Amino acid sequence: MAEAARPVENTPISSGDLDALKTEFAAAVAAADSIAALDDIRVSALGKKGRITDMMKTLGSLPPDERKNRGAALNVLKDEIAAAIDARHKILADTALAEKLARESIDVTLAPRPAANDGRVHPISQTIDELVTIFASMGFSVAKGPDIESEYYNFEALNLPSSHPARDMQATFFLPGSAQAGGDKMVLRTQTSPVQIRTMKAQKPPIRIIAPGRTYRCDYDMTHTPMFHQIEGLVIDQSTHMGHLKGCLLDFMRAFFGIDDLPIRFRPSYFPFTEPSAEIDIGCKRPKGGKGELKLGNYGDWLEIGGCGMVHPNVLRNCGLDPDAYQGFAFGMGIERMAMLKYGIPDLRTFFDADLRWLKHYGFVPLDIPNPALKG
C-alpha cells in the first residue's frame, strides 16, 4: 500500500493539483494499515524530500501574489495531511494496543491468591467485646480475678458458708492442698462473683465494674460444659437501688440485642450474696411445637437470662463496707447463652470443640470490632 503513497509528479503547480494531492494522500492515509506504512506516507508527504515540502520549496520562484496564495493553500494542505496522519495514527495505535491487550487476557474466574487475613474471632471473645463496649458506655470498667480461687472468695465471703445447702447446687472442682496459710481449700471458681469480693476489698466505693471470665462446674451434658463464661456486674455507692439495677439491665439488653422495645422482667429468687434477689427474664416468643427459632422481643413470653439483686449486707461486711452506709447491686449472666441467643448458635458444647467449620461459620472477621456507633 506504500506504493500508492509514493510521490509521482513534482510539477506543474496549480490549485487543481492541490485538491488532487489532498485526495491522493487522504486515500493513502486511509489505506495505511500499520504505523510503519503511515510513517512512510508522512515522509513522502511532509519529509525533507516529501512532495509537500518540495512544493514549498518552489514557492520562492513564484510572483509575490501567487506565492502568498499558493503558500497559504499549501500550508492548509500540509496541516490537513498531518492531521489525517495523526488521526489515522491514533486509530492504528489504539487498535494495536487493543490487540496486544486482547492477547494478554487472563482467566478472571480463577481464585485470587489466598488472603492471609481470613481468620476469625471466637463468638465468646466477640460477645465479651460487645458486653464491655456497652457497659463501658455506662461507666463500668473491667475487673479481673483468678480462675483458681480459694473457697473463701468463691463461697464464704459471698455468704455461702460450707454448710449452706446452695453449696451442693454448684458442682465444684477442687484442687489438692491449699495455697493459703489459713488452710482454705482451693477450687476452680464456680462463678465470677469472687471478683466482687476482690474488687470491694481493693477499692473504695463508688464502684462500677464488670468482670467477664472463665468459670467452672463439674457438670457435662447437653446443656452444661465443665468450663463456661460468665459476666459479673457490681455497682456500689450510697444510693443505687433495684430500680437502677432494672434500668441498667434493661438498657444493656436493648443495646446488646439491638431490640428497642425488648422488655425485661424481674422475678424474686434466691442467691446467697444478694438480698433482695431476682431472676432476670427478657421477652421472647417460643416456636410453636418446639420447631423453629426462639425470637426475642415484646411478645408476652419470657426467657430467663441471668440473676441479680442488691448486694447482701453480709457480703458488704465481709469486704469491710458498712451496709448502712453503702449499698448497690450485682448481676451475673452466662456469656455463651448471650451469644447463643444473639447469634442463633444452637449447641453449647460446640463452643469448645475448635471445629474449623464452626469457627469459620460462627466466628467474626477480625475487623468486625464492636462499635458503639452501631446498633447491636
Place this chain on the structure above:
Amino acid sequence: MKFTFSWLKQHLDTSVSLTDICAKLTALGLEVEGVEDPGEKLAPFIVAHLVEAVQHPNADRLRVCTVDTGREKLQVVCGAPNARGGIKVVLARPGDVIPATGEVLKKGVIRDVESQGMMCSARELGLGDDHDGIIELPADAPVGASFASYAGYDDPVIEINLTPNRPDCAGVHGIARDLAAAGMGALKTIDASPVKAVEPARIKVALDFPAGDKSCPHFVGRLIRNVKNRPSPEWMQKQLRAVGLRPISALVDITNYLTVDCMRPLHVFDANKIKGDLWVRPAQGGETFDALNGKKYIMEKGMTVIGDDTGVLSLGGIMGGAGSSCDNATVDVFIEAAYFDPVRTALTGRALQISSDARYRFERGVDPLFTQLGAEVATKFILDLCGTPETVVGELVIAGQAPVVERPIALEIGKCLKHTGVDVAAGEQEKILTTLGFDVRHKDGKLSVIAPSWRPDIEGDADLVEEIIRVKGYEYIPAVSLQRPQAVTASAIDAADYRLTAARRALASQGLMEAVTWSFMPGTIAACFGGVADALRLVNPISSDLDVMRPSILGNLIQAAKRNADRGFAEAALFEIGPVFRDQTPEGQSMIATALRAGATPRHWAQPVRAVDAYDAKADALAALAAAGAPVASLQITADAPAWYHPGRSGSLRLGPTVLAFFGEIHPSVLAACDAAGPMAGCEIFMANIPAARATGTAKPLLKLDALQPVSRDFAFVVGRDITAAKLIKAVRDADKNLIRDVSVFDVYQGDKVEAGKKSIAVSVTLQPADKSLTDAEIDAIAAKIAASVAKVTGATLRG
C-alpha cells in the same frame, strides 16, 4: 416441690383460677416449673354401666357386653375375667386416645362380633399396674359422668422450683401462706390441738450429746398402742401418688403426707421392735445401720443416730431403719417428731450420699416450734386412719427444747424505698409482714419485726425488704437508667486487657481461627509441656483425660488440630488467648496468646504448596506482639526454645532477659504423644511480659523527610552454615551506622553452587545520604567497608 391444686385448697380458701395462682407463685419467687393435669388425658373416659355380659359365640374367653352410657347402649367385646353384668366401669369410645399406648381406639370386629368401645383397666389409663381386669367403680358411680372428675383425677399437679432459702414452702401450708399474703385467698389453720393421753409414756427418750452439740436439741415422741395398720385411704394415696410418693401403709403414708403437707418430717417406729428406751446421740463411728432404702451404711463419728439397747435404729433427720420400721403387722407405733440441726443433717447426708425428703427439709431448716404440734397432728391422723376401740394413746415424751431465739429486727420505713425504688406505705409494709406471720410493732418511726419460727432465712432488714417487695410485686420496681458518673472516665479496660484484644484481632488477621479450649488438659499431654505440679491436678476431674490445669495452650490446640484432621481438615490454623497455670496462686496464672498452624499452605494455582514452618509461627508471634505494642524492632532473636519445640527449628523473641515469645516447629515426639500428624508450627506469646508503653501523650514524634534519594546496593556473601542472618546484618550495619539505613536479606542459597558447609546470603543495603548525594567513589568505599566488616565478623567472602 410438688403438690396438687386440691391439696393447696386444703390450706388456702380461694376461688382464684389455677392460671392466676401459678402466675402469682412465680411472681412470689416460688417459680412454677410445670403444671401437669392428669385429667387432660383422662378427659374422654366416662362412667358406664355394664348391663349384661354374655358368652362370645366364637371365643371361650371373650364376652359380649351391653354397656349403658346413660345416653345409649353400646355393644363391647371384652376379655377381662371380671366383666360381668351389674358393675360400673370406665368406658373408652371410638376416637378416644388410650393413655398407656397413645393409640386411638377404633370400632372393631372381634371374632365376627362388633365392638363399639373398650372397658379400661387401670394400666390402660396409666393409673397403675393393675391389668388383671377392668376397673370396677363403686355401685353409686354416676353413669355418663366424666371418670376423671368422679374419681378425682382432674387435680392438676403443680411443681415449683424451691429456692434453698424457703424451707417453709417445702410444705403445702407454707405455700398457701405466701399466696394468702399476696391476696390470693385466706390461709386455713392446721388443727394441732393436743390429744388427750390415757397412759404414761412407756418408752423414754434421752438426748445424749456432749455439751454444746446442738445436733438434736428437741425430740418429741409418743407411743400409741393397739392400732391397725392398713392401706391408707384412697384420697391420701391419690395425693401421695400425684406428688411422686409411693403409698405403703397408713402409718408410713401419714408421715410422708405430713412431710409434704406441713413441712413436718416424722418417723414411726414399730414400738415392739424397740428394745428398751431410745437414745439420741452422736454415732461413735463404725456402727452399721440397715436403712429403709435397703442399703447398709457405716456411721461416721458425730452423725446423729437414734438407738435403743441393741444399736442404731434410725439415722436422725435422714432415714429410718429397716429393723424398726412399721409394717402391716404393727400394732404399737412410736411417733418421732424431732428437730435435727441443718448443718449436721447436711454433712451426714453428703457424707453418706443419702437423699431423702426428710434430709431435704431438715438441712434447710424445719419450723422448730412445730415439733410438738406435729406429733399431735400425726396422732390425730393415726387415730383416724388406724384407730381401733382398743387403741391407747400414751403421753408425749419430750426431751430437750425447741431451739428458738427471737431476735427483733429494726426496719426503717424508708429502707424499702432506698433499696428498691418502690415507696410502699408503712401500713402496707406492716400488713404484708403480718400476713406472712411476722410479729410487727411500730416503734419510734421504725418497725420492730420478729420473724416467725418457720423462716430461718430472715436475718436482717434486707430480708424484710425482700419480703415486702416480693409480696408487693417486682413489677412495681421502676427501671431507672444509670447516669454515667462523668463525661470522660478512665479506660474501661486496662493496658493488659487492651493488649489481649489487639493481639486477638491481629492473630485473626493472620488468618488464624480463634478457639476456646478447656483450661484443663490430659496429664499425659501436660507432661510434654513441662508437666504440672501436683497442686494443679484436679481432685475431681470431669474425666480422666481432663485431669490437670494446663501448663500450656499448645497441647489443646494440637489436639484440636488433630480432631480437625480426623474430620478431613488437615490444614488447621488456630489460636487461643487464655490462661495457663503454674501454681495455685493468682500470680501463677497468666494469659498466653498461642497460635498453631498444621499441615501445608493451601494448594493453589498461583503459588507452590509448602509445609508450615517456624517462619509462619514467627510471623504470627511478631504480628501479635506488634499489635500489642511490643517494640518488635528492638527484639533479640535467639535459637533456643523449650523442649516441646524442634530443637533446630525454634527460637525465642526476647527483650533483654525477658522472653516475649517462643516460636518454632513442634517437636515430633510431642506430636506423637498427642497422636497427631505433623508438621505443625506454633508460638506462645507471653502477653504479660510486654513492657508497658511509656506515657508520652497523644502526639507522634515529628516526621523528618530526607531530601536526598536513598541508594541501594546488593551484596552476596558466602559464609559458614552456622552464621546467622542476624549476625551478618549486624556486621553490615556496623560498617557505617550513619549512612546505612536498612539491610534486608533477599536470597539465601545452600547447594551445589557454593562450597560444602557454606551458604550464600544476599542482602540489599540501603544508604541514605544526609547532606549531599554520594559519588560513585564514596559508594564504592562504603561497599568495601561493608565487605571488610562482614568478612571480619563472619569470615565471609563476597560471592563472585
